[in-house]
Amino acid sequence: MRRRQQEARLGFLEGAPLDLRPTRATGVRGVATRIKERWDRPVFFGVSSISLVALGLILFFIFREAAPVLGEIGLANFFSARWSPTGSPPSYGALPMLTGSAMVTLAALLVSIPLGFGAAAFIAEVAPRWMKDVAKSVLELLAGVPSVVYGFFGLMIVAPALQAGLGLATGRTALTAAVILGIMALPTIASLAEDALTAVPDSYREASMALGATRWQTIRDVTFPAAFSGLIGASILGMGRAVGETMAVLMVAGNAPQITASLLKPVRTLTGTIALEMAETPFGSSHYHALFGLGVILLVIALITNGLAEWFRGRLARKHGR
Amino acid sequence: MIAQVIAANPRRRRLAQRIAFTLLTISTLSAFLALGAILYTMLANGASALSWEFLSQFPRKMMTEGGIYPALVGSFYLTAGAVIVALPFAMASAIWLSEYSRGGLWVRVIRVGVNSLAGVPSIVFGLLGLAFFVKVLGFGVSVLSGALTLALLILPILIRASEEALQAVPMNFREGALALGASKWHAVRTVVLPSAIPGILTGLVLGVSRAIGETAPIMFTAAAFYMTRLPEALSDKVMALPYHIFVMATESPNYWRTRDLQFGAALVLLGMVLVMNLGAVTWRARVRRRKQW
Numbered sequence: 001m002r003r004r005q006q007e008a009r010l011g012f013l014e015g016a017p018l019d020l021r022p023t024r025a026t027g028v029r030g031v032a033t034r035i036k037e038r039w040d041r042p043v044f045f046g047v048s049s050i051s052l053v054a055l056g057l058i059l060f061f062i063f064r065e066a067a068p069v070l071g072e073i074g075l076a077n078f079f080s081a082r083w084s085p086t087g088s089p090p091s092y093g094a095l096p097m098l099t100g101s102a103m104v105t106l107a108a109l110l111v112s113i114p115l116g117f118g119a120a121a122f123i124a125e126v127a128p129r130w131m132k133d134v135a136k137s138v139l140e141l142l143a144g145v146p147s148v149v150y151g152f153f154g155l156m157i158v159a160p161a162l163q164a165g166l167g168l169a170t171g172r173t174a175l176t177a178a179v180i181l182g183i184m185a186l187p188t189i190a191s192l193a194e195d196a197l198t199a200v201p202d203s204y205r206e207a208s209m210a211l212g213a214t215r216w217q218t219i220r221d222v223t224f225p226a227a228f229s230g231l232i233g234a235s236i237l238g239m240g241r242a243v244g245e246t247m248a249v250l251m252v253a254g255n256a257p258q259i260t261a262s263l264l265k266p267v268r269t270l271t272g273t274i275a276l277e278m279a280e281t282p283f284g285s286s287h288y289h290a291l292f293g294l295g296v297i298l299l300v301i302a303l304i305t306n307g308l309a310e311w312f313r314g315r316l317a318r319k320h321g322r
Numbered sequence: 323m324i325a326q327v328i329a330a331n332p333r334r335r336r337l338a339q340r341i342a343f344t345l346l347t348i349s350t351l352s353a354f355l356a357l358g359a360i361l362y363t364m365l366a367n368g369a370s371a372l373s374w375e376f377l378s379q380f381p382r383k384m385m386t387e388g389g390i391y392p393a394l395v396g397s398f399y400l401t402a403g404a405v406i407v408a409l410p411f412a413m414a415s416a417i418w419l420s421e422y423s424r425g426g427l428w429v430r431v432i433r434v435g436v437n438s439l440a441g442v443p444s445i446v447f448g449l450l451g452l453a454f455f456v457k458v459l460g461f462g463v464s465v466l467s468g469a470l471t472l473a474l475l476i477l478p479i480l481i482r483a484s485e486e487a488l489q490a491v492p493m494n495f496r497e498g499a500l501a502l503g504a505s506k507w508h509a510v511r512t513v514v515l516p517s518a519i520p521g522i523l524t525g526l527v528l529g530v531s532r533a534i535g536e537t538a539p540i541m542f543t544a545a546a547f548y549m550t551r552l553p554e555a556l557s558d559k560v561m562a563l564p565y566h567i568f569v570m571a572t573e574s575p576n577y578w579r580t581r582d583l584q585f586g587a588a589l590v591l592l593g594m595v596l597v598m599n600l601g602a603v604t605w606r607a608r609v610r611r612r613k614q615w
Contacts, residue, residue, distance in 0.1 A: 040507040048414065048415045051435040052431070058446065058474075061454050062449055122346040137600075138357055141600065141603075145360060146536070147444075151568070152571055156571075186352070186353055187353065220342070241441075244441075245443070251568070275445055292449060295446050307434075
């Protein structure tokens with residue numbers, strides 16, 4: 001039966017002129033034509049490696065320019081607590097920037113993880129269809145706002161408000177940067193967390209509701225635990241983005257290279273230091289290389305957080321058979 | 323857990339749910355609020371600075387008067403250059419991933435590469451641009467260096483968007499073309515690509531809006547504080563709108579006198595980016611609804 005259908009389908013080719021038949025199948029064309037027709041696979045294959053080439057360029061040049069940190073500056077100097085490139089002797093301690101970045105990022109996550117997970121749960125589990133679309137569009141728009149505009153908003157609105165409200169000497173503090181960064185990381189975390197919740201199969205929810213759980217109990221005790229690794233992945237990726245954010249933090253963090261435990265004091269981040277000092281640094285000087293050293297730290301953090309986030313998100317996908 | 327569910331008093335359970343859902347709604351509203359606050363601030367303070375002269379004139383008197391024309395033109399050059407460089411590579415890369423690859427290790431390696439590239443902080447792109455384009459290749463601080471740096475930055479965005487658009491084209495479109503005797507490339511060029519164009523354009527708009535707002539990658543590769551003329555060659559420095567906002571707000575000696583101009587410039591940038599994003603998002607939604615293949 002099947003055979004006959006197949007014959008019937010192909011039957012019209014019988015007795016047709018040769019060049020109407022599929023050329024690959026019959027192979028009647030010459031070698032030249034074949035080359036002309038087969039350039040595509042190797043060319044596209046070659047070009048597809050462009051992103052690897054770009055990544056390789058970044059790794060090579062950032063590490064190469066940072067190499068003198070090991071030699072002429074020395075690791076002991078680079079991980080000391082004093083950043084004073086113009087002092088004598090100059091000191092290139094990256095610790096104040098490491099603590100500054102860590103502080104600002106962690107404080108930002110305290111804002112954006114609860115809000116992000118909440119928004120994700122609302123969009124994925126609670127909101128009606130139209131609300132879902134609107135909320136997702138708003139998140140996308142919020143993610144699209146340029147970081148210099150966030151920084152400008154922080155500088156003009158948030159910093160003066162905090163300064164007046166808390167009676168500070170300056171409004172440009174770690175807290176200001178954390179608030180702005182928290183808003184910036186919110187859309188990243190919320191939309192990835194929403195993906196994670198959506199990846200949980202409906203059968204989980206149905207089983208839970210069938211046992212008599214309310215929708216909220218289902219979200220809290222079933223959906224969230226089932227999506228756990230995806231939520232972790234979302235948080236880690238949000239963290240990576242926050243560490244690497246430059247302009248907004250540069251404009252509101254105050255940029256004092258000091259180690260402090262207080263959120264109400266100005267701090268300096270890794271990204272801010274590079275942005276602030278690179279333009280005035282002579283090419284090839286120790287200072288120049290030290291700034292690339294900060295770049296290496298940023299790059300390594302970015303690659304690790306990215307890899308971890310991918311792994312966690314992949315684990316969720318594997319678990320639910322996607 | 324079952325014991326818990328049964329034990330709980332129904333009225334308390336309902337109350338707990340109401341409180342929880344209220345909190346979830348508030349979290350979502352915080353995103354609306356943030357966007358609204360930013361938009362409102364820029365509109366309320368910047369609208370008065372907007373005029374045709376603001377868009378079409380050079381800054382005057384140490385940047386305390388006049389407009390943002392050279393910054394607008396500069397941003398246009400940088401962004402257009404980035405797209406012209408990145409788009410062909412991104413398209414070819416996406417075509418290979420979606421149409422030619424047969425899975426396996428290499429595809430995984432490339433995906434890791436694309437994702438990692440997307441996660442590299444923008445200031446690190448700036449460092450690469452400085453070390454490679456500006457110094458090693460000797461392009462100097464110029465439109466060319468800046469555009470190439472931005473091209474690398476938007477590459478992963480364009481690849482992901484194009485690949486997604488290509489994969490949304492149903493399999494039977496390809497099968498139909500191949501059954502008619504088309505070669506693979508012929509099928510891709512005449513059937514798959516045209517069907518994927520709306521999706522690719524959406525990704526392109528998102529890439530452009532990202533490139534136009536980036537400051538960190540062009541700070542040491544292209545941007546000039548102030549110029550009295552437009553760039554005339556690829557090797558010229560250039561003013562750019564986001565960098566202009568940054569220097570006006572922080573480094574300019576007269577920053578307190580130019581509040582209106584700063585808000586005006588920020589409003590123009592925010593407006594351009596939001597209009598592009600909103601356009602792309604709504605258009606994508608419309609295309610998805612219409613084309614139920």
